[in-house]
Amino acid sequence: MTLQNHHGDTPPLLATITRQLTTRTVLTILNSESNAARRVATEWLTRLPADDATQLLFRGLNAGETGCLSVLRVLRHPDLELTERLRQRVLPLLKHNRPEVRRAAVAVIARRSPEDAQLILEDSLCRNDFEILRMLCWADDPKLILPLLAAFGFPRRTPPPCIGFLVTAPWLAENHATAPAAVEWLIRECGYCEQPVTEDVVELLSIGLAYAGSTMSANGPADKWVERVRALSWRLIPDAADAALRDRVPLDLRDPLDEALFLAAVRDTDRMQFAIARAGVPAELTRFQTEAVPVCFHTPTRHVRRLFLTDSATMADELSVNGDAQNQFVMDHARVVLESAPERKIAADRALRTRWFQSTKQPSAMSPRSRILGDFQPSPRDSKLSPCAQSVCWLAESAGLNAVPLTRWLADCEQRWSKFAVPIGIELQIPNADPNLFGAWKEALPDLGIPSPDRPEFGGTLEAAFRPARSFHALLLAPLLLQRRQLISREPAQEMTMHISLQGDLGPAARTLAFPQLFIHSSQRLRNRPNSAMTRVMSKGLVHRNRDVEQLGSLLAFDSATVRTELRMFRVFGNILDQRLVISPTYVDDIVATHMFGSAMLSKCVACQTIVEEYRQQIELETAQLSPEFSRLLNSNFYESTGDPRDEVLLQTLPIFRAWSDVRKVVRQRNLHDEVEGLFGQLRARHLSQLSDHLALAHGLDLAQDLDAFTQWRDDQ
Numbered sequence: 001m002t003l004q005n006h007h008g009d010t011p012p013l014l015a016t017i018t019r020q021l022t023t024r025t026v027l028t029i030l031n032s033e034s035n036a037a038r039r040v041a042t043e044w045l046t047r048l049p050a051d052d053a054t055q056l057l058f059r060g061l062n063a064g065e066t067g068c069l070s071v072l073r074v075l076r077h078p079d080l081e082l083t084e085r086l087r088q089r090v091l092p093l094l095k096h097n098r099p100e101v102r103r104a105a106v107a108v109i110a111r112r113s114p115e116d117a118q119l120i121l122e123d124s125l126c127r128n129d130f131e132i133l134r135m136l137c138w139a140d141d142p143k144l145i146l147p148l149l150a151a152f153g154f155p156r157r158t159p160p161p162c163i164g165f166l167v168t169a170p171w172l173a174e175n176h177a178t179a180p181a182a183v184e185w186l187i188r189e190c191g192y193c194e195q196p197v198t199e200d201v202v203e204l205l206s207i208g209l210a211y212a213g214s215t216m217s218a219n220g221p222a223d224k225w226v227e228r229v230r231a232l233s234w235r236l237i238p239d240a241a242d243a244a245l246r247d248r249v250p251l252d253l254r255d256p257l258d259e260a261l262f263l264a265a266v267r268d269t270d271r272m273q274f275a276i277a278r279a280g281v282p283a284e285l286t287r288f289q290t291e292a293v294p295v296c297f298h299t300p301t302r303h304v305r306r307l308f309l310t311d312s313a314t315m316a317d318e319l320s321v322n323g324d325a326q327n328q329f330v331m332d333h334a335r336v337v338l339e340s341a342p343e344r345k346i347a348a349d350r351a352l353r354t355r356w357f358q359s360t361k362q363p364s365a366m367s368p369r370s371r372i373l374g375d376f377q378p379s380p381r382d383s384k385l386s387p388c389a390q391s392v393c394w395l396a397e398s399a400g401l402n403a404v405p406l407t408r409w410l411a412d413c414e415q416r417w418s419k420f421a422v423p424i425g426i427e428l429q430i431p432n433a434d435p436n437l438f439g440a441w442k443e444a445l446p447d448l449g450i451p452s453p454d455r456p457e458f459g460g461t462l463e464a465a466f467r468p469a470r471s472f473h474a475l476l477l478a479p480l481l482l483q484r485r486q487l488i489s490r491e492p493a494q495e496m497t498m499h500i501s502l503q504g505d506l507g508p509a510a511r512t513l514a515f516p517q518l519f520i521h522s523s524q525r526l527r528n529r530p531n532s533a534m535t536r537v538m539s540k541g542l543v544h545r546n547r548d549v550e551q552l553g554s555l556l557a558f559d560s561a562t563v564r565t566e567l568r569m570f571r572v573f574g575n576i577l578d579q580r581l582v583i584s585p586t587y588v589d590d591i592v593a594t595h596m597f598g599s600a601m602l603s604k605c606v607a608c609q610t611i612v613e614e615y616r617q618q619i620e621l622e623t624a625q626l627s628p629e630f631s632r633l634l635n636s637n638f639y640e641s642t643g644d645p646r647d648e649v650l651l652q653t654l655p656i657f658r659a660w661s662d663v664r665k666v667v668r669q670r671n672l673h674d675e676v677e678g679l680f681g682q683l684r685a686r687h688l689s690q691l692s693d694h695l696a697l698a699h700g701l702d703l704a705q706d707l708d709a710f711t712q713w714r715d716d717q
């Protein structure tokens with residue numbers, strides 16, 4: 001398995017692995033320690049005819065312990081048929097001498113063949129393995145409850161909460177007479193009832209209610225509440241289609257009966273969603289690797305009350321929700337709590353906060369966009385401005401600034417520089433945006449011409465993607481205006497990732513821009529972080545070629561480009577000065593230098609190309625004076641990537657990442673941070689000064705004067 005060396009033919013490693021999948025290689029890839037590699041191999045197997053897949057999997061089960069473990073992981077996938085031949089091969093593995101193999105076999109049986117689970121409890125090795133007993137709680141077979149309680153040592157020892165995965169209300173009612181001690185313990189600890197277990201409680205459980213409150217029995221026959229609980233459950237399912245129907249079910253949590261029915265509904269909904277997740281693809285075989293577990297239906301009522309009532313009231317106070325609106329808010333909040341997938345939960349939480357923030361008595365009728373922009377209407381689009389420059393002017397207008405002189409200045413700068421400079425854009429990833437305004441910003445930014453792609457998998461990071469500009473000038477204003485609008489202001493200090501895109505294919509020359517930037521204005525926070533912190537960056541590589549080029553029109557000489565080169569190692573720093581957040585000016589140097597050198601590389605100006613070539617040679621010369629690890633990194637392929645933002649095993653296979661890790665180790669051990677930053681920073685500044693002098697003399701482009709004008713504008717604000 002190798003990566004091709006030429007920059008244009010370097011696919012993500014995961015794509016390379018996928019293309020190499022055959023009946024001869026699939027078992028080898030399944031044996032990989034990489035979850036991402038195993039995932040693509042498993043998906044490949046699911047597309048094979050059943051007989052062919054069975055043949056391959058059977059062979060793997062007989063290919064030693066490593067191969068056996070790999071296939072057992074795969075056999076949990078619901079789209080792979082667990083044929084009788086495979087089942088008969090898995091069952092003897094319950095007696096394997098290695099615990100890892102026994103547990104993997106149990107995981108297959110629990111998910112795919114729960115009718116065989118009793119065989120596990122009859123085996124002494126398995127019965128005495130606490131982890132195996134926990135796995136059996138996934139078997140979806142209530143007949144295992146009492147045997148598992150005995151195996152866990154009940155009543156001498158307390159079983160783990162996962163025993164509640166198996167428990168159902170009808171089972172509790174059915175077995176109360178024959179095993180009252182165990183059943184009453186389960187009723188209490190799994191949250192089915194808080195009061196003493198009476199005949200009324202048993203009756204409520206027998207008809208399937210997931211919570212039996214005293215007010216239910218006191219207010220009429222048990223079966224009258226089933227329809228009510230089911231109706232509330234439908235309201236609690238995230239993204240259910242018929243929202244209008246759900247909203248016809250009123251809720252008054254001041255009424256103890258309604259509160260009890262609500263608790264029954266959240267537990268019932270949680271069980272339904274867990275059943276769906278349990279029947280789906282195991283987390284280890286998915287992209288996100290987060291196992292779906294129940295939220296509340298297996299836990300004591302006090303825990304359910306805290307999650308759905310106490311925490312809801314706390315958030316309602318935070319968002320200024322009061323009065324009768326709290327009942328509706330509790331339902332909306334419950335849908336968020338019931339979302340077990342972390343990424344979807346983050347998105348749901350942001351949406352909830354956006355809808356209710358400072359709404360006082362009801363969900364705000366004000367659009368999320370209006371929370372940020374109010375009644376602001378942007379001025380008509382100016383044809384002289386690039387998309388980025390227009391967005392920056394609108395952003396300035398929305399901040400209450402006079403955008404007329406700014407519009408003139410940017411139009412003039414873009415007209416002058418477009419004869420030399422390639423189009424440039426940036427993406428800012430803001431990790432600490434106010435969660436109460438997150439959704440509002442997501443709607444407001446596109447109204448200002450600033451796309452904001454979703455990044456829920458990255459912890460709710462808010463991205464502002466500024467479209468291409470004809471010169472760097474508008475981009476220098478972007479972080480300052482976002483900070484003025486208080487999008488960048490939530491925490492006392494921030495580090496925001498910034499990606500810079502240049503229109504055109506820089507090819508291998510991109511390393512001349514990328515390599516020094518690994519040391520210039522480096523992140524203090526990342527210096528001692530583990531290598532795994534780079535998984536997101538290396539999923540697309542330090543440099544990435546994108547084909548989504550936006551042409552800017554006839555002013556430019558570069559409109560024929562079909563790719564943009566994205567450099568992905570920059571940062572914007574927010575620091576506290578005089579008790580306020582101030583954006584560090586370091587990003588200005590990074591944007592200007594990257595734009596100037598990149599444009600010179602793609603320019604037809606021989607003198608410009610000569611300066612950049614001298615810069616490249618000086619980088620090589622100075623790097624050669626350092627330890628050999630630096631030269632190996634410089635000569636690496638900066639376009640290498642994994643194709644997966646989480647898999648650390650893939651990360652370690654990339655030659656460039658291993659080279660970068662070696663350099664980081666040398667820098668830490670010898671305390672070279674300041675030395676290498678000064679070395680490459682001064683080298684970059686010296687050659688940028690040479691390029692600036694040439695542009696002023698030969699092209700009439702005064703970089704220093706434009707930067708002075710920017711600094712004056714910044715200071716005036």
